[in-house]
Amino acid sequence: MAMNVAELKQSVEKSCAYLESIRVNKKNEPHLVVSIGENLIQNHYKSLKESDKWIILEQVFVAALETGAYALSQTCYSRLLDKFTASSIRVKRLDAMQYEALGELEKANRIYNKMLKEDNTDTATMKRKVCVLLENGKTMDAIGCLTEYLQVFMADLDAWAELADLYLHEQMFKQAVFCYEELILADPQNYHYYTKCAEIKYSIGGEANLMDSIYYYSFSLELSTVNNNRALFGICLSINQLKQLSGKGEITKEMKSTLLDAKKKLLSIYEKESPVIHLKLVQTVLDSFK
Numbered sequence: 001m002a003m004n005v006a007e008l009k010q011s012v013e014k015s016c017a018y019l020e021s022i023r024v025n026k027k028n029e030p031h032l033v034v035s036i037g038e039n040l041i042q043n044h045y046k047s048l049k050e051s052d053k054w055i056i057l058e059q060v061f062v063a064a065l066e067t068g069a070y071a072l073s074q075t076c077y078s079r080l081l082d083k084f085t086a087s088s089i090r091v092k093r094l095d096a097m098q099y100e101a102l103g104e105l106e107k108a109n110r111i112y113n114k115m116l117k118e119d120n121t122d123t124a125t126m127k128r129k130v131c132v133l134l135e136n137g138k139t140m141d142a143i144g145c146l147t148e149y150l151q152v153f154m155a156d157l158d159a160w161a162e163l164a165d166l167y168l169h170e171q172m173f174k175q176a177v178f179c180y181e182e183l184i185l186a187d188p189q190n191y192h193y194y195t196k197c198a199e200i201k202y203s204i205g206g207e208a209n210l211m212d213s214i215y216y217y218s219f220s221l222e223l224s225t226v227n228n229n230r231a232l233f234g235i236c237l238s239i240n241q242l243k244q245l246s247g248k249g250e251i252t253k254e255m256k257s258t259l260l261d262a263k264k265k266l267l268s269i270y271e272k273e274s275p276v277i278h279l280k281l282v283q284t285v286l287d288s289f290k
Helices: 001-011 014-022 030-043 049-067 071-084 091-101 105-118 123-135 139-154 157-169 174-186 190-203 205-221 229-246 253-273 276-287
Strands: none
Touching: 001 030, 014 030, 014 253, 030 049, 030 071, 049 071, 049 091, 071 091, 091 105, 105 123, 123 139, 123 157, 123 229, 157 174, 174 229, 174 276, 190 205, 190 229, 205 229, 205 253, 229 253, 229 276, 253 276
């Protein structure tokens, strides 16, 4: 890796292309961005294309804040400030991010609030505000902020997933289910959403929710193209819990068939892919689901 980075630093074009690939693929590699970006800014700044220069400065600025390279972040900020002036939304947001990095969260929040008053459709600023609220331990305020945001930007799947996680953190399970159902409507082929919905329904408990969990786990299995052990075990657990709720330990023939099928599939998977000791453990667990 060190050799590759050294080679990258020798070429402005390759360095710019690599930083772009990190942005496009949304990789979290701040130390690498700082290493490559600092070399570009200090040694090849005049060689950078105008179309690359400002986005690279912003990318390196954020990475420098993450890694504590504050001298470098200040260099990037100063050049962006000279280009776009303090009145630009871009610079205001970066200014607030500096306060975040330094732990001055109230100052950052004031800037974000002022920006949102001027433009309540500023998605990047709204998301930064949510981050500040979470850093302050204000989870319910963050939930309120995300809810307000999603009333305007309902197609933001990442925001729905973040809101679901916050609801789960607060043990607000029904609200979390609502979020995942919105995600399923938006992306009905994503089996992970069905699995999450099933797990939450199982956690809530009760006959109706357990039936729902089996339904969602079954959809997850149908849509997944890989071994979906999580859903198979989920079906076993849900049916086992239903048996206990019945009082007599009885379930329908259909449920018995579903349970048997899930157990067979799990055994088949572990027989092919796991050591004998793991297979024996799985066998013991599955034998408890009768």
